[in-house]
Amino acid sequence: MIKNAFKRALWVYHINTGGCNGCDIEIIAALTPRYDAERFGIKLVGSPRHADVLLVTGPVTAKMEDKLKRVYEQTPDPKVVIAVGNCGASTGVFHNSYSIRGPIDKIIPVDVYVPGCPPRPEAIIHGIAKAWEKLEGKK
Amino acid sequence: MIFEHAPALIIAFPLLTSFAVPILNRFGEKFRNFFVLLSLLFSLFFVLTLAPQVYSHGVIVYTFGSTSPGITLPSGYSMPIRITFTIDGMSIFMAFIASIVSISGLIYSWGFLKKERVGMDKFYSLLLLMSVGMYGMIFTGDLFNMFVFLEILSIASCALIAFWVHKGETSEAAFKYMVVSSIAALFMLIAVGIFYGQYNALNIAAIASMINYNLLDKIALSLLIVGLAMKAGAVPMHMWVPDAYGQAPAPITMMLVAASQASLYALFRTCFTLFGLRLDVAMVGWIIIILGILSMFVGVTMAIPQKDIKKLMAYHSVSQTGYMLLGVGVGLAVMNDPIAFQTYGMKAMEGSIFHIINYALYKGLLFLTAGAIFYKLKTRNLDEMGGIAHNMPLTTLFFIIGALAIAGIPPLNGFASKFLIYESVYRFNPLLSIIAMVVSVLTLASFVKVFHSAFMGPKMKKNVREAPRAMLLGMAIIAILIIIFSLFPAMVVRTIVDPAVIALANQGNYISAVMGGI
Amino acid sequence: MSKTVNIPIGPVHPALKEPVRFTIEVEGEKVVGADYEVGYVHRGIEWAGMRQNPIKTIHLSERICGICAFCHPLCFVQAIEEIGDVEVPERAEYIRVITAELERIHSHMLWAGVAAHEIGFDSILNLTWNIREKVMDIVEYITGNRVTYGMLQIGGVRRNITEKQYPKIREATQYYRELLDKIEDVFLRDPTIRMRSRDVGILTKKRALELCAVGPTARASGVPKDVRQDFPYIAYPDLDVKAIMPEEPIGDVYDRIFVRIREIGQSADIIEQCLDQMEPGPILAEQNVAKLLADLQNFEGEAVGRAEAPRGEVFHYVRMNKNEAPLSWKARAPTYNNVQTWPDMIVGEELADVPIIVASIDPCVSCTDRVTLIKDGKEEIVTGEQLHKLSVLKTKRVMRR
Amino acid sequence: METIMQIVFVPIGIASLGLILSLIFKGIDRRIAARFQARVGPPLVQPFRDIMKLMLKETIVPENCVRWVYESAPIIALVGSLMLLLYIPMGPFNAPLGNFGDLILVLYLFTIPSLAMVAGGFASGNPYATIGAQREMVMMMSYELPLAMLAAATAWKVTSFSIAKISSTVIWSTVGPLGLVGILLLLVVVLSVAPAELVKIPFDAPEAETEIAGGLLVDYSGRNLALFYLSDAVKSFAFASLIVALFFPFKLGTTIWGEFLWFLLKVLIVMIVSVTTVRVAAARLQIDNIAGYYWKPIALVSLAALALIAIDTAVVI
Amino acid sequence: MPTPAFFELVKQILSKPVTNLFPSKYAPASIKKFLKKGKINPPIKTPDKFRGKLIYEKDKCIGCGMCVRVCPSSAMELVGEPPKRKIKHYVSRCTFCAICTEVCPVKCLHMSDEFLLADFDKHSENLIVG
């Protein structure tokens, strides 16, 4: 039961660090009726203090670097970070720009990567399912 | 043996000490403080010993210098003309308040005024005089004496309001207070004159036994109601309250609360004991109810926008006075109808009377916390405060207790008494209890505002520490009483409130106790 | 409580799915001042685009923003095509229009949902996004991806829309046409939505003109501005487009909702017209990408491309000088114009209205962000006081000379 | 010995039963809301899992907060809500403190969790939380008038504030046709106060996620958040039970357990009607709209109800 | 609450939810099972020309490097020396634009329809092609 609690009650906080919005709209899409991530107890929350999972998108621009760190610190343990989209995982198309501080794993530890540009909503759900596994290990 | 003279001793101790303070002062501060406290403790002790007697006998009549209050003329006509104290449940009840408030106010003052260099002897003399005035008003069985004690009380209060005379505003507040007091006293004096002219008597019981409610009596009645309501700070004669309460040193503000209740007591005495059923109870009842409702509403609406923490609390005093008037007014209005009186009028009065003591406690506590804040921050402006809770946790705790109590949040004592009022008043007229409930929430809102802007927020820059120990002790005494009252409201009502209500309601007893002794 | 409190909103804030920072000055609940700060998503896209060949840049420009993932590359390729005098086949032009209009439908539906979410009406978010899935399916069906389309190539489009695909597209346009009433019902005739949007966040026609608002924001204020109508591009000259405006424009949030919802229907119409008018033919001027890459080395000159994105006019400027990488590339997004209208709309409203007002111009910050001041690797936040100090220092310096 | 058992174990039993029921009801509420939105929705046990998880999480205490207020607020909120259960009868089971229970007391007890939240919000020192707390206060002030009228009107009819007495009288049967209308209006009033009392859309301005990021609760995490979550669930359950006790005390007359199920069903229906459907079918209102709504139309309706009941009483007597 | 939206919602509650039950009706008891069960309720079908993870026919590749030149996110890397030069593709860098498949002279690159690619390591075996 204790393990299950984590697996099935993930509260998610979403932060865009400078992506193109593609991933962000797919994250919201994953919560809407077609995909309904709430089935698995996934819930988008408004404050990082309530979150278990940080969904981070974007390649981390210079200006967002600190903010990302701060949000990470504000999230209570145990937590997992999911990098949604390839620009978060590896800066993707933005790789040769000067104001990119990413990828995300250079700034905060990332637990799960969801490749895609953007990934389909199902792929995001799949990624969150992977995070369950991780959280179980963390506790 | 000595206990027989308890009523006289209760007054004698503080009175004598008050005059002795300048001398005691020579022996040092500690010594003086100790003596002042001792005198008040003695008073409290005698109040406590007096209480069981009163509860078992109903009414105690104490006559100075004699065993019977009256002199019997050769013709056989007897008249209570000696100075008498007539003590019933209501008086004892008020005496409790006076003693608690004086003692904790005194202790608090040790801390609060520690830094004052001059005038402390006068301060303590006056403080003692205030309690003398209160005890006197409460115990006396004689209208003229009541006037005298009222004057003593007023003059002492007035001087104390102006204690910080170097601040201009205080003198203004004191002046206002003086004007109001003089008018009120004048009204009272005229009324006393009317009675004396008609009935040739000053003793309350004596007048009560003869009164016939003619036009002159009606005039006297209105003078008394107006004057005493004015001194009690009810709307529309409340304008002095915020200034006086706001400017006086915090412990004095607390004493002023009790003082205004002494006036309230006098008002109730007038209505219930002096006139009693001869009164057009429904009409006077309604007048009091309307005064009460107005006070409640006006007080609270004026309080909400206030920025000065003590003024804000002062407006709440106006509003809380309204509750007491409301309950008693309802009780009075249905006095003629024994069934209604038994089913809910009694309860309404219980609520009101209970509210008097609750109010004295939590309002006192609130004023003391405001004083503690002022002591530390040197400001009364809410906008200049913030984050006090970080630095003064105990004061914050006391404030929370007081605020929840005044807002009538269960299980605190404020709820218990308001609850009695709501529960009975709705039988009389549901709208009244609806208004009472809404006012209660408005009160809550305004205290939440204070809580937010004064106590919460980021830490203060200044390194402020908790208030001195004497002040904390003063507050703690009251806070503990509040908690006791909250935990055992039924017991409190049974032991001290009910006798008071019965005493008020039972005019005949009072009269016969005094007159019968002749 | 009349203290004014400065409330920072963002850059990470649930109401804003993208980072932008607002400082809102409130008095009680009333907003008395507003300022915004963008730059959180500045990714130096233009800079990068000037260092790589345009074929790569098409995909980069697509990711200026994932919502108008068609309009940005469209402007870009239009500019390049103009520089190189590339003849775009007619069918390709039509396919471009179809994709652009599908994008508009999806974007407006998305916006409607977000707007509902801002006012706490999550059921409508779910409703609209559910409806939106239809167009997402069609987009995926045509382009192979749901959000970033990858449709464009210099000289045409990369994928054909075959006759076989027509019925499915028609079915979708039909679906939206039918749903339009329902959506209007839900949005324009719902009392709570009306209460939250009517007379809220007003932008007058005069201010809209002065501040150069574009797109639905301008049209809702009564400025009949639409690139498709004013400067028709791709296949629009052959199609029937007219700027949609409310009958009596007030310029409030409600009007902006109205315009967007009507535009969904308009887009459906346009798509059907395209399907009707489209002739078979080639879709790409140059099939061989390797050859195209070589050709690009000969392009010289400058040009602009403009297009009406769902949010308003997108504008790209490109200059090439016989080099694989463009010499210069500038992108200007609609939100860049529209953000100027924020302070106008927000001040005087309630704090609770800020999110819906901000959302009402459908801001996408990602394409708007330009430059961040970076000094010694640290962001500079200059306060008024510091500025004042700086200026005093400078005066002293000057006086010493 | 027996009394000790009663004093200690009955409240604990009631509290745990209430907690479990509340959470199940919350699950049902979420599920139905999801179905309204054409989604499948979370399983019924989801609230339990959420609580479990929150309990296991780290509890962060922000640096800037007034710690003792901040930490005690959630506990007070939960205890306050649980207290409610002791005063409200659950169908066939009388409330353990039912004899002392009193409508006014209960209505005031409802303010305790809200007040605790307000205090906690202020204590956390976060600007969003502060705004949330202020809004909560405004809201409490707004719906107090209708609630007071409700209490006065019901008590007038039943001539007692005692809930036990009220719930043992079928209030509809005490009145004539005019009073019936009055009571219907009262029902409307109480149903429209419910979402505000429970801070649900459209009256969730204090917690508005998109405006002030969860408002009051922004800074809470882990165990503290779980306590607030629980207290919210319990409060919802208690309010629905109160409505049932006041307006639908009808009995089936079967076994005690049948009666209990019947009661749960009634509570469920009340909850779905007054909370779930309203919350899915409306947008969040601004705070001054909310205040206006309660001070004007709803206050008028409750006044009308009061008047009707008054007239009715006069006619009947 | 007789608003238009309300009727719409009531209609919805009466009809079947539109949710696609991927991966399974309820969250699975354990992750292992989940991954298997994922196939029971497949995700929404991808269209014909869906752009998923790249398929690389290594033998066919001539190592010309065209794909590297056009790849907008530099997800390709040439490895080895000319005669036997091959490419290595990092899925976690790809933008799935498919331009490489068009440019390849021998057409040895294709897009598959595989898109459930989440992984703990962005350089895991699964996410490197070639």
Ligand code: SF4
């Ligand atoms: S991964 Fe792609 S779609 Fe997602 S944010 Fe980055 S560029 Fe946009």
Ligand code: SF4
């Ligand atoms: S302004 Fe926008 S398009 Fe230009 S470089 Fe910055 S992020 Fe890129």
Ligand code: SF4
């Ligand atoms: S396009 Fe730019 S310069 Fe021209 S009018 Fe608009 S804002 Fe002004």
Ligand code: SF4
């Ligand atoms: S900054 Fe850009 S949008 Fe503004 S005036 Fe200059 S070119 Fe035009």
Ligand code: SF4
């Ligand atoms: S306006 Fe918005 S949606 Fe359009 S390209 Fe810019 S960011 Fe993207």
Ligand code: SF4
């Ligand atoms: S105004 Fe600023 S952004 Fe525009 S061209 Fe000049 S320097 Fe560049």
Ligand code: SF4
């Ligand atoms: S699909 Fe696009 S991004 Fe991916 S490897 Fe091929 S060219 Fe590069």
Ligand code: SF4
């Ligand atoms: S373009 Fe084709 S042949 Fe050339 S390196 Fe790439 S995969 Fe190999």
